[in-house]
Amino acid sequence: MKRLIALGISIGVLAGLFTWVALSITSVGSWTAPLVVWIGFAAWAVFYAAGAGVPGLTKTLASTASGVLWGWLILWAATKVSAGSAAVLGLFVALAAFGMCVQAAWGPLAFIPGAFVGAAAYFGNQGIFWATLVSLVVGALLAFASEKFADVIEKALPMRGAAAHPAAAATGTETVG
Secondary structure (H helix, E strand, O other), X not given: OOHHHHHXXXXXXXXXXXXXXXXXXXXXXXXXXXXXXXHHHHHHHHHHHOOOHHHHHHHHHHHHHHHHHHHHHHHHHHHHHOOOOXXXXXXXXXXXXXXXXXXXXXXXXXXXXXXXXXXHHHHHOOOOHHHHHHHHHHXXXXXXXXXXXXXXXXXXXXXXXXXXXXXXXXXXXXXXX
């Protein structure tokens, strides 16, 4: 089976289950909406963009979590200095953007887009820290699981065509059927 087909099956199944579970859970104790689907999907994308595997998972978890922290710091600092000032908020965004770039000198934070996705998710989720962070972590872990599940699918279902027919592989033609 071709890798993209295996990934499509794996990601489709896990993304569907994630959506169903996330939308079915409205609260855990006093905590409302613990999983945000689009944030989980954003982390999923970061995982594959960061190269997948254990290194991609490490970069995804560290960089997106740092982005959430940068987002929190931006809002905290802006409210302490001047509530409602667009100029002050812009200044703190500029400083945090600089920080999200230079932190990439440290290996686990070496994926700058992950930090920006984490901050954007925090802002997009109206500054709800824990639901944002948990959704990013769950999305990254599901992405890692989808890669491993695709490996299982790919090995379990042999590829048809050139790989299944040595003569076709030798001539560069693929058989149908």
